[in-house]
Amino acid sequence: MTGLTFTPDPRPHIQLLGGFRLGFGPTPVHVVPGAQRLLALLALRESPVPRGVAAALLWPEATARRAAACLRSSLWRLGKPAPLVVAADDVLTLGVEVDVDFHRACALTADPGASPDAVTVLKAELLPGWAQPWVLAEQDWWHQARLRALEALSENFLATGDRHHAHEAALAAVQTDPLRESAHRTLVELHLADGNPAQAVRQFQRYRRLLRTELGLEPSPHIHDLIRPLLRSAR
Template sequence: MSEAIMSMPPTPRLWLLGQCTLELGAEPVELCHNGQRLLAFMGLRGRVCRTVLAGTLWPEATEEHARGSLRTALWKLPRTEPALIGRCGEALVVSPALRVDVHELTSTALGVLKGCEPSVCEQPTLGDLTGDELLPGWDENWVLVERERVRQLRLHALDALAEVLTRQGQTALALEAAWASVRREPLRESANRAVVSAHLAEGNVHEAIRHYQVFRRLLQEELGVEPTPLFSGMLPVHRTDPCV
């Protein structure tokens, strides 16, 4: 059994949050530029028609040249068993063995958003929901769409995690989750409501009012609007005026 374990191929892992990196076991593997783009796109989508893939990655080339560039990029990928990208008819599919960090983040975030209340020991940490953005510096349209999807998913998950922690009485951790969301998007009202909710749960009414006032001024200066009635209704009306 020990020999069988030793002979198992290293688990391939693809990092897309931050710099695009492929690891086989613990060793990073050098990829050419087109190899990075190919693995990143396939890692995000999982299964793609060859024509769609070629046209997306090489949009300015003719179909013939785009498909030729795709064949070259596939040929230059590291040889693994099973292959990182396999063929299923006219589609290309990612190997089930390839672990992609974005999917792990997505799974964690969706678990929080489903509304279940896990035990303290099962609670995801802030590190599970924060970190680098998706492929920073890449400006292709398909990356921009996926980057915004991941950004929104993170923000919603952080807001939800703050709410769960507040209900569980873990207000200090709730504030950390809420502030992580606020730092990413200061004008996001739901994140700022989560901060106020945690303060109120602790009985720190003054802190809650002060945070509301700071957010209200920021919203007025940046967008010229007021917080929603849902937010202002969390605090006594006569205590939320910025002059108080």
């Protein structure tokens, strides 16, 4: 896998990373909010969703009758450009021809390899700005999965001698979760491997200040052990 850039494929594709987008090849398609939510729900679930469940999740403030009507309206709209949604036996599924960037990104978290393009994919947030309960759980999973993948990616780059991209992946993990110690520890180790002890100490000190300010905690002995010899020699 080399990335999630869309190709000139005439099949419909749904982008969930970095924001919602529906397109056919390079051509974007305008989708009303209700239909966007329906497509996103089906893309995230990857399994048949009963109509009643979809209506209740997507229009939680509406009555059951009103929610069902909104669902019918969204399905009618989505039936215009292509068979994006399949309705059978009172359940809904995404059309088999629909490509979803998030599905490929999930596969990347299981095996990030050592592709520079993977850093860009793993840095992207899932449906930023969406706060529906059924989205929040997926966002939390993606947040943790991509952090682990970025750290693994950094290790893979380092194993191949590519310290530049190893540093880029580790930095992306720190930017994604500034309080994640394992990501800071990876950056400290990379600075030490590059022969930059001063930068390693600065990285540690930035993390320690942030941790104290945000949580009133101290870094673990593990990261302290990396820096302690340098702090002794500076005295």
